[in-house]
Amino acid sequence: MRRSLICGAAAFAIASSIAHGQHAGHAGARAIPLELLQRPVPIRTGIGLAPEAVTTASAEARAFYQQGLAHLHSFAWIEAARSFHTALRHDPKLAMAHVGLSFAFGGLASTAGANEALERARTLAASASPRERLRITLRGQQLQAFAKGDDPTPAAGYRAALDKALAASPDDVELLLLRAQAEDDFASSEPGTLPSVPFYQRAMRAAPDQFAARHYLVHAYENAGRIDQALAEAEAYVKMAPAVPHAHHMYAHGLRRVGRTAEALAAFRKAEELELAHLEAESIAPEYEWHHHHNQALMAAAYRYVGQMQTAREQMRSVFDVPAPLLTEELAKRDCPALLLASGSIDEGLKAAQRLTTHQLPLLRAAGHLAAARIHMAGGQLKEAGLASDAALGELRAARPGAGALAPALRLVQGEFFLRSGDREKGRAMIRQGVGELRADLGPDAWSQTLFEIEALGLAARDIGDWPLASELADVMRQHDPLYGGTSYAGGRVAEQRGDKAVAVKSYQDAVQRWKNADRDLRDLADARQRLAALTAAR
Secondary structure (H helix, E strand, C coil): CCCCCCCCHHHCCCCCCCHHHCEECCCCCCCEEHHHHHCCCCCCCCCCCCCCCCCCCCHHHHHHHHHHHHHHCCCCHHHHHHHHHHHHHHCCCCHHHHHHHHHHHHHCCCHHHHHHHHHHHHHCHHHCCHHHHHHHHHHHHHHHHHHCCCCHHHHHHHHHHHHHHHHHCCCCHHHHHHHHHCCCCCCCCCCCCHHHHHHHHHHHHHCCCCCHHHHHHHHHHHHCCCHHHHHHHHHHHHHHCCCCHHHHHHHHHHHHHCCCHHHHHHHHHHHHHHHHHHHHHCCCCHHHCHHHHHHHHHHHHHHHHCCCHHHHHHHHHHHHCCCCCCHHHHHHHHHHHHHHHHCCCHHHHHHHHHHHCCCCCHHHHHHHHHHHHHHHHHCCCHHHHHHHHHHHHHHHHHCCCHHHHHHHHHHHHHHHHHHHCCCHHHHHHHHHHHHHHHHCCCCHHHHHHHHHHHHHHHHHHHHCCCHHHHHHHHHHHHHHCCCCHHHHHHHHHHHHHCCCHHHHHHHHHHHHHHCCCCCCCCHHHHHHHHHHHHHHHCC
């Protein structure tokens, strides 16, 4: 999942706070106890280097501060907070530890926590160095830019302040990282854009032994569709921070995109192994760790990709019933009903969708209604599908401003409804628009979700005999991911329908090969084999 070091409330679809000082997280999700964020930690190894100088007479405070900073750069928000709190036990006047806590609470989507920590840093600014006072000021400007994400003026002022600071200290790594991230849209949750790359590259040249810039470059290159470059940086990240689950997870991202899916699954499993071992050793419930939820969801998608649907379902189930600490991971649970539907478990998929419709958050309730509409349409229940779609629309109106996250999904459900109810031109137009919107998001999560979405729409088009649309969607799948077995299968179906036996045979052969490790009862694989045998026998 994409996470920004500088994320605050504006980086998430809903605001959140620390309620009475007890926890961090967002409404309707798993609250993280403040006690957990304050637990002492030992010095870790294998997490990478982040040796920023800070003003303190305590070597221990300095070491724990730098450890907290390293955790921030890997989006390990809980461990970062614990490290900064431990640093403050060694030196209660270490202002930069409170700045670090401001970033950690920002990562946990707690606007109140981020601002409160910054205020504590300001009370200690008199004993800090000029550079540290500048960092405190910059963090304040950054939070203001997030708070006014739709107003470009605070963001422009923040960038100008960073540029001025870098003119005086051109090789300051942390300033370069902040300046890179300032190129991102403050109103968006999508960190890592091409304009940020030159600043990350400067940071790498200034400190080639530090991992942070490489990690952020993975995200930037992924979001630009430069997968080979992202993979190279992810491999370097793993080598520099081998004990960090997120490093292995990011490496899996790239491996999956270049067709090295078996290696990707191994990397996802390594991330899981490291994470669960750490959580058990520290007596931390897995539901408190956003990355555990995220890794399980993407690992489920990877198993689905290779046709191992049973394992994919097990991975998804491991987090579906547990509230996640952040909205993004909660929203990923909408993949569960779609996965169950794709595996042929219609009743179970509908139950999962209906469970989402009872969620505390209107955005998740909307996601559940959209999933239910899809499942009803697959079962030929158009009336029920229409009612579910209307219910989703009502929830999205209540979910503003976060409703945009599900706008393409709503459009696609409505498009499929029109398609199935006889208004094919309107349905096709809405499907084309929705697919275009999904494909515009190049992030790793969206990439697999979009692939499976197009696959499901192609199945719907074939079911109702709309072969022109089925052919169009098969072409889009080829553009999106030519290496997926489902892409070959969809191409085979449309080729066979138009009488192109040679292309159909080749496509089915490719599907069988690409699903060579799939479940034996995978529906489309079994169908591909039967069709291939029939076409070969008829030659």
